[in-house]
Amino acid sequence: MTTPLLLILVAAMAFLATHVAYEWLARRLLIVSGAEYLVLGVLLGPQVTGLFTVAAIDASLPVVVLGIGWMGITSGMPLRLTQLVRIPAVAYRLSLVESVVTFLLVGAGAASAFAYGFQLDRASALVPAVALGAIAVASTPAGLDVAFGGRRRAVPVLQQIEVAHGMDGLLSVLAYGALVAYLHDAAPLLVRPLTMTEWIVVTLGIGTLGGMLFHLFLGDEDSPDRLVIALGGAVILTSGAAWYLQLSPALAALALGVVLANSLRRPGAVTEVLRAGERPLYYMLLLIAGVSWRPEGNIVWWLVIGHYVILRTLAKLWGTGLVTWLNRAHDRVGLDWGRALIGQGRLTIALALDYSRRDLPHGDVVFTCAAVSVLFTEFFA
Template structure:
């Protein structure tokens, strides 16, 4: 049986199983599904079983690019200006301070560790550490969503976590996108190499132009099926163009999604079309990311452990400082940052965009750190959020037993 067919069958069977198990696990045990697909990809990949060869994994790069673009478009689609304006400004201040402190702390500490522990230049250490900082700041939204559904209301902590996870996503995407413009290698025949600022403008322009063209031709379309097909084509165009230019498909797609939902009157249908295949593309990305993983050729164990510990300390410490500086510590509590420890697909997406770049320092180390962090934190993200609220969720089955 061809390797490609094996991968398709495995992903299809896994998704069908998840359709049955995902909601039940979330309700019964407050567990978020996802990490098992990453582990499945690692087991199927060339590093372990070898069922999927490296050539087969590379042949599925367009699917990975589509998944990256779809994740970015969903992040941008949640940046609806009227909704953002109604959110209290203090929530944004807390979220942004926490996000920036996390990137700065993780990036600075890892840059020093990489420079001292690896045979790399100072510039290479800063580049790899910045990528690790972008990975570290990303937080999973699924755990917060599961707890919010079970709680049935928006407590101040849950509301802050929702705003913070959104801010984390934007900061992670922007940080990684700017990093790729800085390390971008100019074409060999270029008359004048473009500056990082010009590459950043090009990245944003790809998304803005894509969103404007979509709105021009299909902005008033209300049929979800037609919107879904059109969105798929537009996201492929936007993310493919950014990938071809060695830029960030995530940042371009975020701009695309933000322009789209803020220039149309049928944003509900557009968001519904985007969410329609969010989960299968997310699971496919996890499987492909796991299959693409390969260990670093360097001794990465100590740096990996340092990254995991630094991220935990940075998230909790930065969240506490941000709440204290904005007078929100009595409302949120000193440990509300634990709700941001879970990581999901966005962390892998950021690491994957870095892995796909040419001539970047320590790409396998950055990707391995993201894989390890997701495997360790994704399953427990909802329970970490629940522990902050001091609520014992009682399932229907337990009600019946009582």
């Protein structure tokens, strides 16, 4: 089977999964992560049936970059300033501490596991550990989408969970983007190598420029057909430019989303188009990730995976309860709202797939941790 035909097959399967399987599984069985398509990708890959060849995996890179950028822009669209200022400060304080605690706890545990299991020095273990810490922060709102859909009740605990999801996505993308900028190789055409801060500014500048161009040519256009084409072009331009410069497509697309959310007078139409395209692209990422996945049964791998899953679960459950109690907010939101943050999904897979596609240390281990976490937290979302 030729590579273009395989990519068309993946797109068709993702479309059918979105419009047929998702609603039934989500409503009847409460399965919301789409992890079954990751397993399907493994079955279609070179390790099992061999239907997807190495050439097909390499040819899927544009789809991967588009999917990563799409997950990034959906993380930036909720950051509309006029809505954010209405939220109580305590909600941001609880969410920020929860995200930072998760990043530090998982990052420190993963660094110890990498150093001990792979006999690495601390400096060499930090790169994959920081990547896992950033990925661990991300959580999925899929459980809330299934339970409430677009009709969220105006109660403090649901507001707290939504703010926490937004904060998790923001800090996850920022931390991962900063890591990619830190590891960036010197460009040969530059007079001097750019610093990490300068590469971050370049990444954000790419997204800002993409948002300005979109606003210039479309403005407050609300036609779904035109928005799909325009948004697809904007995401491809932004994420593709970031990938070409060896930067983070998710961070550039997040900046694009923030610009659109705060510059458009009616961003609702853009948000609806993004939501409609998010799930098919996520399933395509899952299929491609499963095809290119190279897991091993090494005991050292399970040591790292165990650290990741256990420490992340503890941070989301006990960390949220502790910070809520210390801020005396338990009467408002309770102590167990962190259970809604256990699930991982779209952004997790996007960042892990981004890391594994780069020539960075222990990419297969990092992606395996993320994939196992998605599988493990599927029924808890």
